[in-house]
Amino acid sequence: MPKPREPFEARIEGFTHDGRGVTRVGGKVWFVEGALPDERVVVRPVRGTRSYSLGVAESILEPSVSRVTPRCAAFGVCGGCALQHLEYPKQLSFKKTNVVENLEVAGVTVPEEILELQARPWAYRRRARLGARMVPKKGGVLVGFRERRKSFITPLASCPVIHPSVDQVLGKIAGLISQLTIPDRIPQIEVAAGENGTALVFRHLSPLTEGDRRMLRGFGAEEQLLIYTQEKGPETAVPLDPGTTPELFYTLKAFDLDIWFSVTHFIQVNGAVNELIVELAVDWLAPREDSQVLDLFCGLGNFSLALARRAGRVLGIEGDSSLVKKAGENAAANGVANAEFQARDLFSDAVADWNPGAFSHVLVDPPRSGAIEALKTICTKVAPDALVYVSCNPATLARDAAYLTGPGGYQLTNLAVADMFPHTTHVESAALFVRAA
Numbered sequence: 232m233p234k235p236r237e238p239f240e241a242r243i244e245g246f247t248h249d250g251r252g253v254t255r256v257g258g259k260v261w262f263v264e265g266a267l268p269d270e271r272v273v274v275r276p277v278r279g280t281r282s283y284s285l286g287v288a289e290s291i292l293e294p295s296v297s298r299v300t301p302r303c304a305a306f307g308v309c310g311g312c313a314l315q316h317l318e319y320p321k322q323l324s325f326k327k328t329n330v331v332e333n334l335e336v337a338g339v340t341v342p343e344e345i346l347e348l349q350a351r352p353w354a355y356r357r358r359a360r361l362g363a364r365m366v367p368k369k370g371g372v373l374v375g376f377r378e379r380r381k382s383f384i385t386p387l388a389s390c391p392v393i394h395p396s397v398d399q400v401l402g403k404i405a406g407l408i409s410q411l412t413i414p415d416r417i418p419q420i421e422v423a424a425g426e427n428g429t430a431l432v433f434r435h436l437s438p439l440t441e442g443d444r445r446m447l448r449g450f451g452a453e454e455q456l457l458i459y460t461q462e463k464g465p466e467t468a469v470p471l472d473p474g475t476t477p478e479l480f481y482t483l484k485a486f487d488l489d490i491w492f493s494v495t496h497f498i499q500v501n502g503a504v505n506e507l508i509v510e511l512a513v514d515w516l517a518p519r520e521d522s523q524v525l526d527l528f529c530g531l532g533n534f535s536l537a538l539a540r541r542a543g544r545v546l547g548i549e550g551d552s553s554l555v556k557k558a559g560e561n562a563a564a565n566g567v568a569n570a571e572f573q574a575r576d577l578f579s580d581a582v583a584d585w586n587p588g589a590f591s592h593v594l595v596d597p598p599r600s601g602a603i604e605a606l607k608t609i610c611t612k613v614a615p616d617a618l619v620y621v622s623c624n625p626a627t628l629a630r631d632a633a634y635l636t637g638p639g640g641y642q643l644t645n646l647a648v649a650d651m652f653p654h655t656t657h658v659e660s661a662a663l664f665v666r667a668a
Contacts, residue, residue, distance in 0.1 A: 237276075238273050238276070239276075240273055241256055241261065241274050242269075243263065243266045243269065243270045243271075245268055246267070246325065250313035251264055252266030252267060252270065252272070254266075254274070259279075259282075259284055260282070261274060261284050261286050262283065262285050263285075263287065263288050265287060267295040267297060267298055271292040272288040272292060273288070273289045273290045274286040275287045297317055297321045299316060299317070300316075301315035302315060303391050305375070308379065308385050309375065309376050309377075309378065309387065310377045310379040310380065310381075311385075311390070311392065311655070312655055313654070313656050314656060315654045322654065323347055325656075326650065326656075326658035327345060330646070331345070333626055333628065334625075334628070334646075336629065337630060337633040338633055338637075339632045340643065341643070341646060342644060342645060342646050345646045345647065345648060346645075347648055347649075347650075348504060349649070349653075350503035350504050350507065351503065352653035352654065353391050354391065354394065355392060355394075355503065355504075355653060356392050356394060356500050357423070357424035357500055357501070357502055358424070358498060358499075359393055359421075360421055361375060361401075361420045361422065362374070363384070363405070363418055364384045364418070365414050371405070371409050371414075372406075373386040373405060374386065374404045374420070388402035389401055389402060394422070394424040396424055396456070397424065397429060397431075399454075400456065404420060407450050413435060413436075413438075413443070416435055416437040417433055417434065417436075418436065420432065420434070421434070421468075425479030425481055426480060427480060428477060428479060429457065430457040430458070430459055431451075431457070431459065433458070433460050434461045435462060457470065457479075458470070459494055466495075468494055478492075479492055480492065481498065481505075483509055483536075483537055485506070485509075485510050485537075486536070486537040486540045487565075488536050488561075489561075490533060491531075491557065491560065491564060492531055492557065496531060496554060497554070499533070499651060500651065501650075501651045501652065501653075504659070507649065508647075508651075509534055511647055511661060512661060513537050513540075515619055515645055516617055516663075518541045518542035518543075518591075519541070519543070522541075522542040522543055522591050522592055523542070523592070524538045524539075524544070524546070524591070524593070525546050525587055525592070525594070525609075525615070526545060526547040526548065526593075526594045526596075527577060527595045527597070527605055528595065528596045528598070528602070529547030529554075529558060530551075530558065530596070532547060532572070533596075534594050535547035535558065536558075536561060536562060538594065539562070539567045544569050545571075546570075547571070547573070548572075548573055548575050549572065550577055550578070555572045559572050577597075577602065577604070577605045578600075578605075582608055585612075587613055589613070590613050590615050591617075592615050592616065592618070592619075593609055593613065593618040593619075594619045595620045595621065597622070597627075599624040600627060601622075601627030601628070601631050602620075603630060603634060606635060610634075610638070610639040614640075614666065619661060620632070621660075622660050623657065623658075623659050636664070640667050641664035641665060642664065643663070643664055644663050644664070644665050645662065646660065646661075648660050649661065
C-alpha cells in the first residue's frame with residue numbers, strides 16, 4: 232500500500248455508478264467520496280492500490296451547480312444514502328445514464344425515448360433493517376444504519392427516507408433496548424410498514440424475560456406499533472401477542488388488490504413506485520382474456536395477480552416455498568381464480584430441462600444476479616410474443632438483454648428507469664422485449 236499522502240486539490244471529472252467522484256492525479260485514478268462532477272475539492276487520501284486510490288472530499292472549493300445541502304445530518308457517515316448532496320432531478324438522470332451505459336456497452340440498442348418513474352423522494356422506505364449495538368464508550372446502545380463501507384452503527388434520532396411511523400420512534404428505540412435485561416444481545420430490528428400498521432421485529436440472541444416482553448408490549452401499545460420477536464432465522468419471527476396482531480398488507484389500487492405479507496417476506500421498499508412499475512408492466516404486456524402469462528420470480532404475486540385481472544391464465548414461479556404459499560393465499564383473498572403458483576429453483580442446472588408449456592407473455596423480476604439461465608429456457612421452449620424484464624441491477628440487465636436481443640431473437644422496444652430508492656445509487660428499471668419478426 233502506498234504511504235499516506237497529505238490532502239491535495241483536484242478537479243472532479245466524472246461520477247462512478249456508486250456515487251463517488253472521479254479524478255486523475257499523477258497518472259492515477261482517484262475515487263472521491265462526497266464529490267460531484269465539475270467540482271474543485273480538497274481530497275483527503277484514505278487508502279490506495281497500485282492502480283487506484285480512495286479519498287474523501289475534505290472541503291468543496293468550487294461546488295457544482297447541482298450540489299444541495301443534505302437533509303440528513305448523518306449523511307456522509309450513514310450508509311443508507313449516497314446522493315443526498317445531489318439535487319433530486321439530477322439523481323434520476325444519473326441513474327438513467329447508468330442503465331443506458333450498461334446496455335450500450337453490452338451492445339444492446341436502446342430506445343430513443345426512456346420513461347422515468349418517480350414518486351415522493353422522502354419518507355418512502357417501508358422496509359428496512361436497523362442495526363443495534365451496545366457501545367459503552369459511545370454512551371450505551373446505538374441504533375441506526377451501518378456506516379458507509381463499515382460495520383459500525385450510525386446512531387440516528389431521525390431518518391428522512393424511512394416511513395413516518397418509524398421515523399417518529401427512531402430516537403426512542405435505543406432507550407427501549409437499554410432497559411431490557413439483554414441490551415447487548417439485540418443486534419438488529421427489522422422494519423415492515425403496511426397500510427394497516429407498522430411492525431418492528433427485534434432479533435434477540437438470548438432469551439427475553441417476561442419483564443422484557445412487558446416492556447416491549449408497552450412500547451408497542453404507546454407508539455401504536457406491532458411488536459415481533461425473532462430468536463433465530465426469519466422463520467422464527469413471531470408476534471409478541473399472536474392472537475391480537477393483524478397481518479400486514481399493501482394495495483395495488485389500479486387492480487383492486489390487497490397483497491398480504493409476513494414481516495420477513497420480501498416486498499419492494501417503495502410502495503408508490505412499485506405501483507407505477509406494476510401498472511406499466513401490465514400496460515406493456517397488454518394481456519387479453521385469452522392470454523397465457525408466465526411470471527418468473529413471482530414472490531407474493533405482486534405482478535401475477537395484477538396480470539390475472541387482465542389475462543386468461545397466469546402461472547407464477549418462485550423458488551421460496553413460503554412465498555409461493557402466500558401468493559396462493561393472496562389469490563384466494565382477492566378472489567383471483569385464474570392464477571396459480573409453483574415452487575421451482577430458477578437458478579439450478581435443472582432449469583435447462585424445464586418445459587414451462589405454452590405462454591403468450593412472460594414477466595421476469597429476478598434478484599440482482601439476473602435470470603440468464605431461465606431466459607435461455609424461455610426463449611428456446613416458450614418463445615412468447617412479449618417479455619417484460621424488471622431489474623434491480625443495470626449490469627445483469629445488460630447481460631441478459633444482450634442475450635435476449637441476440638440469440639434469444641427479441642428486440643428491446645421500451646425502457647423505463649424507476650427511482651425505487653431515492654438518494655441511493657440503487658436503480659430499478661423495466662424493459663419490454665418483443666419477438667423479432
